[in-house]
Amino acid sequence: MFERCGPAASLGFSASRMNTPQQFIEAFLQEKAAIYNDANARLEPVYQEYFGKPLLQRSGNFLLRDRQVVDDVKQSSASATVITRSHFKTADLRARYHLSTAGDGWKIIRIDRECFICRGTGRSGDTACKKCAGEGWYDTGGDVG
Numbered sequence: 001m002f003e004r005c006g007p008a009a010s011l012g013f014s015a016s017r018m019n020t021p022q023q024f025i026e027a028f029l030q031e032k033a034a035i036y037n038d039a040n041a042r043l044e045p046v047y048q049e050y051f052g053k054p055l056l057q058r059s060g061n062f063l064l065r066d067r068q069v070v071d072d073v074k075q076s077s078a079s080a081t082v083i084t085r086s087h088f089k090t091a092d093l094r095a096r097y098h099l100s101t102a103g104d105g106w107k108i109i110r111i112d113r114e115c116f117i118c119r120g121t122g123r124s125g126d127t128a129c130k131k132c133a134g135e136g137w138y139d140t141g142g143d144v145g
């Protein structure tokens with residue numbers, strides 16, 4: 001009646017399968033959000049203990065959160081860039097992930113953040129923006145939200 005499956009067949013989802021760049025980044029963001037949720041559950045009693053009343057009412061602001069959603073994808077044969085957008089009250093912040101193929105999947109090799117001085121235009125009046133050297137983006141060195 002039932003076919004027995006070998007262990008290899010029952011492994012199911014593997015992160016290294018060739019996903020689209022968008023699926024790859026979305027899986028990454030989901031895993032990060034799950035870890036943030038775990039951390040938030042442990043942070044809440046800490047805030048209860050250390051925060052006084054005015055701050056306690058806003059303790060939600062101090063929880064870990066990542067609102068990034070995929071905004072744009074550009075793909076060539078061996079590389080891709082995925083731009084994400086995080087919505088904040090004051091402005092949207094964009095990040096740009098550089099992906100490179102690795103085996104049958106992708107790896108993130110660099111993360112840029114949109115320049116908040118020139119808002120991604122690379123211009124400051126008639127000259128190039130000093131913060132990002134006219135690129136409109138700057139390398140975060142890995143420090144994205």
Ligand SMILES: [Zn+2]
Pocket residue numbers: 115116117118119120121122123129130131132133134135136137
């Ligand atoms: Zn700039």
